[in-house]
Amino acid sequence: MSSPYLSAGLARRTESLTSSAIRDLLALTARDDVISLAGGLPATDLIPVNRIAAAAESVLRSPDAVQYCATPGHRTLRSAIAARETLARGGMPVSADTVVATHGSQQALTLLAQALIDPGAVVVVDEPAYTGALQVFSIAEAQVESIPITDTGMDTEELERRLKAGLRPAVVHTVANFHNPRGVTMSDQRRRHLAVLADRYGFWVIEDDPYGEIFFGTTESGIDAPPLPIACHSDRVIRLSSASKILAPTLRVGWFVAPPGVCGAVELLKQGADLCGSSMTQLMAAEMLADTSWLAAHLAVLRREYSSRATALTSALAAEFGSRLTVSRPAGGMFAWAAFEDGTDTGELLPVALDHGVAFVPGAAFASAAQYRHSLRLSFAGSTPAVLADAVRRLGTAHAALTRVR
Numbered sequence: 001m002s003s004p005y006l007s008a009g010l011a012r013r014t015e016s017l018t019s020s021a022i023r024d025l026l027a028l029t030a031r032d033d034v035i036s037l038a039g040g041l042p043a044t045d046l047i048p049v050n051r052i053a054a055a056a057e058s059v060l061r062s063p064d065a066v067q068y069c070a071t072p073g074h075r076t077l078r079s080a081i082a083a084r085e086t087l088a089r090g091g092m093p094v095s096a097d098t099v100v101a102t103h104g105s106q107q108a109l110t111l112l113a114q115a116l117i118d119p120g121a122v123v124v125v126d127e128p129a130y131t132g133a134l135q136v137f138s139i140a141e142a143q144v145e146s147i148p149i150t151d152t153g154m155d156t157e158e159l160e161r162r163l164k165a166g167l168r169p170a171v172v173h174t175v176a177n178f179h180n181p182r183g184v185t186m187s188d189q190r191r192r193h194l195a196v197l198a199d200r201y202g203f204w205v206i207e208d209d210p211y212g213e214i215f216f217g218t219t220e221s222g223i224d225a226p227p228l229p230i231a232c233h234s235d236r237v238i239r240l241s242s243a244s245k246i247l248a249p250t251l252r253v254g255w256f257v258a259p260p261g262v263c264g265a266v267e268l269l270k271q272g273a274d275l276c277g278s279s280m281t282q283l284m285a286a287e288m289l290a291d292t293s294w295l296a297a298h299l300a301v302l303r304r305e306y307s308s309r310a311t312a313l314t315s316a317l318a319a320e321f322g323s324r325l326t327v328s329r330p331a332g333g334m335f336a337w338a339a340f341e342d343g344t345d346t347g348e349l350l351p352v353a354l355d356h357g358v359a360f361v362p363g364a365a366f367a368s369a370a371q372y373r374h375s376l377r378l379s380f381a382g383s384t385p386a387v388l389a390d391a392v393r394r395l396g397t398a399h400a401a402l403t404r405v406r
């Protein structure tokens with residue numbers, strides 16, 4: 001029987017397209033009566049709208065802001081990012097020529113997949129994985145293999161065993177800081193190990209880091225920033241980041257830092273994709289990223305608020321479910337990862353939870369090999385502590401209702 005896609009006049013590539021479970025869920029949870037802990041949205045109430053308005057006003061005085069810009073991004077933004085990256089790498093200099101600005105870091109993933117992955121090539125992802133990366137690698141027709149995440153990030157010993165057994169990835173994708181969805185951060189030792197493996201076996205590492213600035217620790221006094229980026233340890237690492245979680249997703253400003261050959265290939269692909277990004281939002285992001293004292297104060301507010309929201313969520317879950325639910329202790333980022341110990345299937349719990357006015361993402365959405373039937377991801381970022389407490393009460397009622405019918 002011929003494929004419905006081909007009979008609809010669509011290309012073969014569209015046959016393997018699947019919708020992101022999370023984006024589908026976002027449509028369901030847009031109801032006013034649902035408290036959504038599902039999306040990976042930063043807190044709307046903490047988006048610095050006044051500073052964004054001031055940046056818009058100021059950049060619009062320059063004719064540059066309303067014109068096309070160079071394909072790899074406006075020079076002012078690339079320089080501001082290079083300065084921040086140099087700091088993030090402990091002073092290791094990063095040149096603006098090695099920075100490419102993209103339409104969110106999701107576009108960086110898409111273009112990098114086109115530049116680095118032939119159909120059928122092997123790509124290694126975290127298990128569980130960022131769903132947006134799974135979608136990109138599926139569109140690129142990659143053969144996706146997964147390596148489990150541990151409390152100290154991707155299990156690089158397991159990766160090394162697989163490499164020794166013959167696995168030959170073109171790319172290894174990992175979210176090393178405050179993993180989406182697991183919340184964990186890769187240790188310095190694993191970062192160095194992954195870099196050594198990349199050099200030895202000749203694969204690219206995509207170090208996807210939208211959350212690294214949102215660190216707050218698990219104690220009152222907080223902790224320092226995560227270990228130095230993997231990119232400090234090998235030239236085969238391409239580092240992605242974004243203004244979405246620290247400024248605003250609407251800017252659609254993301255970027256990556258890579259060796260010149262990769263930047264050049266992506267530039268050509270980006271010419272075909274969109275000619276260039278928005279000069280206006282790139283200049284706005286550049287102004288805010290370069291306003292270091294304002295940004296430091298803004299990040300301090302984000303860290304403090306996210307810390308108190310994370311504590312509110314995890315302590316409410318502990319009070320509601322006790323030992324029936326194991327909950328991660330977030331030290332940064334936006335997510336807690338939890339697993340039911342009483343056999344609850346989170347795919348079955350979700351519709352009941354929606355009926356009770358609360359949403360989360362079932363673990364299965366992040367699976368490529370494992371199942372995660374009893375796991376769930378909860379975002380603490382978007383709700384105040386009082387709303388989070390209400391959300392957990394609703395989840396408790398939904399769980400009790402599901403357990404009664406079982």
Ligand code: PMP
Binds near residue numbers: 130244
């Ligand atoms: N990478 C990871 C790990 C993410 O969680 C996200 C957004 N949820 C992105 C990339 C893409 O974000 P953006 O395109 O807004 O920069």
